[in-house]
Amino acid sequence: MMGARAWLLLFLLNGSAAVLRPEHVSSCRVLERVANCTDLNLTSFPHWLPNGVHTVDLSGNFLQNLTDIVSFYPTIHQLNLHSNRIEFIQPGLFRSMSHLQVLDLSRNQLDLYAALKIAVGPLTFVQKLDLSGNGLYTDMSDTFLGDAPALTNLSLNGNSITKIGKDTFIGTPALRNIDLHNNVILEIEEGTFESLPHLAELDLSMNSISCITDFNLYQLNSLNLSKNSMTSFQSIISDQDFQLLYLDLRENKIQYFPILPTKNKLIYLDLSRNQLHSLNGTDADEELHNHKSPLKLCSLLYLDLSYNHLKSIPPDFFVSMVALESLNISNNCLESFMLDHRSLNTLKTLDLSFNNLQNLTFGNCTLEMLETLYLQGNWLNTLDPGIFQGLPSIRTLHLQQNQLSVCGLEKHVSGSCVYLSDICTLQYLYLSENDLLYLPAQAFKCSPLLILDLSLNPGVEINEHALSGLERFLTHLSLRGNQLQVLNFDLSLLHHLKVVDLSSNQLSSLLLASGDTAIESLNLQNNSMVTLETHTLKTLQNTLRNLYMGSNPLSCCRNMQLIDLVQQKSVHIPDIAMVTCKYRKDGEYVEINLRNVQSEHCETLRSKVLVISMITVLTLGLMVVLLVAIRLCHSRSHRFNHSYKA
Incomplete structure (x- = not known):
């Protein structure tokens, strides 16, 4: 009786508040039996x-009470009351x-409402219920429930x-x-979930669960325990099939590899960002258990x-992982x-x-289907020269941030370099930050690299001749930051080359x-370019779309064709705000943005050149006239002297 009085009093108070509150109601939008009444106050x-x-979608309003009015619409299949202020529901409201x-x-x-300990009443036909974010x-x-x-x-x-x-x-x-x-x-x-014979998906992520022992949910397909405080996960010892x-x-x-069901169908297992330091069990008994029943993950992908x-x-x-397609052991301490x-x-x-790898060995007939190999951020220096040539399906090699050298045509018996030629499936190769000293001729011959x-x-x-053999394939080339x-x-x-990055070098010209x-994007930022030659621009004009030229000591008056292309927007220069050039004014060099250069900035120089040229011509002319006059005078004097003596 006290409970009924409490909710009645709460209902009356809320109703009074609703009457006093000003309401601005707009019409709901109804289309094909769907009523959209969102955000209408x-x-x-x-x-x-x-x-x-x-x-009926009533999300984003100010509803506080749900009463008999809902039952006037018995045909409703979906009712969305998300993000309101509902704190009272009439018991039995959804029965009809x-x-x-x-x-x-x-x-x-x-x-x-839940604090009143009054049941909502039967939700006889409801199949999907969302009670999230209700405190x-x-x-x-x-x-x-x-x-x-x-x-x-x-x-x-x-x-x-806090507790289930x-x-x-x-x-x-x-x-x-x-x-x-x-x-x-x-x-x-x-026993909390054992009463649910059909339970297939359970998400317990972002909680404070410390461990799972005796896991026995045979019927479960998906279990998410990420972002908890778990130190271990152990399944019960059973010969029954798990559906996980x-x-x-x-x-x-978690510090040790979890003890998984012996008969499992696992295809996905994520143990990243834990504290694993061993792939064995947690103590002697578990190691003994593992020894008697070795780890079997035959379906794991x-x-x-x-x-x-x-x-x-x-x-x-990895012996039992006969179906594994993706393996990530990055950011560990493997040597x-x-x-x-x-x-x-x-x-x-x-x-x-991003391990500490110094040794890497692939046995015969291993990794026959491997397409992508990430090895960046290690200490690889000495490897079997033909290690990558032994991967028959490799398409992508990430070798950056190591200390590898590339073999040339000569045969190497030591591990001082690796062969990256004659890998007929290789299309993407990353060798940045390897302290490379030399790239030999035909280093990638018969490897159809695209990038x-x-x-x-x-x-x-x-x-x-280092890139010889890539003429028909290469589309992206980066030589950034090599001090060339x-x-x-x-x-x-390189007939199919589309993207070239030559930034942060010391280049003064381009061959x-x-x-x-076929170049569409060319990055020449931070080089020593004074002039981008007319021939180069003519070669690029039909295909070039993006040109990066910032941080170069460009001359304004020696790049008029480039300036014309910029001002006519024939070529897009994404870093145009950083592209400047210099011209001479009153004996000093003035820096100006390339897009602001006008013809008069170079006219003074041209006028000076013209004046100097004219003066030079006049001077030369006067000198010629003077020489002729001297010669004539000398000739006449010679004839006079000759006559006098006679």
């Missing part, structure tokens, strides 16, 4: 909707709504739940999907072990990585970047001799 359920409406399947009550103030804490969800026999999808994320009791889901036996992420869950009572496919354990504090503290990988760790004969032959992507990054190898000497003073090979010979090129 409504304080009560609209009573003017058509009788046959199926979907026999078609209601989707009910969204997220981001309201239902904690005020609900432990046991409050029982107010809404006591009688919902058809409910399959439940969202309780963004509340303040074993009776929480007694009234929702049909649940298939439960979202509990972003709560404060510390405890889950034993996706297990997300990232961003926890994706494994992420990145951002941990692993120093080594057991030699037989060596070795694969035995015929290991990981289904793998397509392998990420070993080649040789940037940030300051002082590298590039043989004029001269480009001793003709870029126009494009053939007069035919």
Whole structure:
């Protein structure tokens, strides 16, 4: 009786508040039985909707109370009350709504109603219920879940739940999907989910769960435990088949590889950003268990072990992973990585970047399907010269930030360099920041590279035939930051080259001799260019779309053709604000932005040149006249003297 009086009093108070509040109501938009009443400042359920409406969206209003008015629309299938101020629901309100399947009550103030301990009443036909962002804490969800026999999808994320009791889901036996992420869950009572035979997806991410022991949800397909405080995950020892496919354990504090169901169907396992320092069990008993029942992950396609503290990988760790396609062990502490004969032959992507790798060994007939290999950020220096030639499907090699050298045509028996030629599948190669000193002739011969990054190898000497063999394939070339003073090979010979980055060098000219090129983007920033030759511009004019020229000591009056292209917008210069040139005025050099150069800036110089030329001509003319006059005078004097003597 006291409970009924309490909610009646609350209803009357809220009703009074609604009367006093000014209301600005606009018409809902109704189209094909869908009523859109969002953000209309409504304080009560609209009573003017058509009788046959199926979907009503009242999100973003100011509703506080849900009363009998809702039952006037028995045909509603979907009711969205997201982001209102609802703090009271008339008990039994949804009983007569026999078609209601989707009910969204997220981001309201239902904690005020739940505190009254009054059940909402049956949600007999509701299949999807969203109660997220309502400030609900432990046991409050029982107010809404006591009688919902058809409910399959439940969202309780963004509340303040600290504990899930074993009776929480007694009234929702049909649940298939439960979202509990972003709560404060510390405890889950034993048997809580065992009453849900159809449960397939469970999201417990962003909580405060410390461990999972005796995991026994055989029917579960997906389990998300990321961003908790877990130190371990252990499944029960059972010969029964588990249906788990996706297990997300990232961003926890797990120190040892989890003990997984012996009979599992896992295809996705994420253990990234933990504290793994071993891929064994957590103690002697578990290691013994692992020894008796070795790890079997025969269906696993994706494994992420990145951002941990692993120093080594057991030699037989990958033996059972006969279907693995993606393996990420980046950002660990590995010093060596070795694969035995015929290991990981289904793998397509392998990420070993940002470890401490100094040794890398791939046995015979390993990694036969590997397409992408990430090795950047290691200490690789001495490798088997033919290690990459032994990867029959490799398409992309990330070798940046190592200390590798590239072999030429001569045969090497030591590991002082690696061959990057004759790899008939290789299309993308990244060799930046390797302290390369020399790039030999035909370094990539018979490797059909599309993208080649040789940037940030300051002082590298590039043989004029280093890119020979790439004429029919290469589209992107980066030589950024190599301190190049001269480009001793003709870029126009690379017939399909579209993007060229030559920035941050010391180039004063560009070699494009053939007069035919496909270059669309050219970066010459931060070089020593005084003049971009007319021949170069003529070669580029039909294909060039983007030209970067900032931070060059350009001459205004020697680049009039470039200035014309800029001012006519024939070529787009994305860094035009940084592109300046200098012209001489009153004996001093003046700097000006390239787009602001006018013809008169060079007329003074031209006039001076003309005056100097005229003076020079006149001077030369006078000198010639004077010489002729002297010669004539001398001739006459000679004739006079000759006559006198006679």
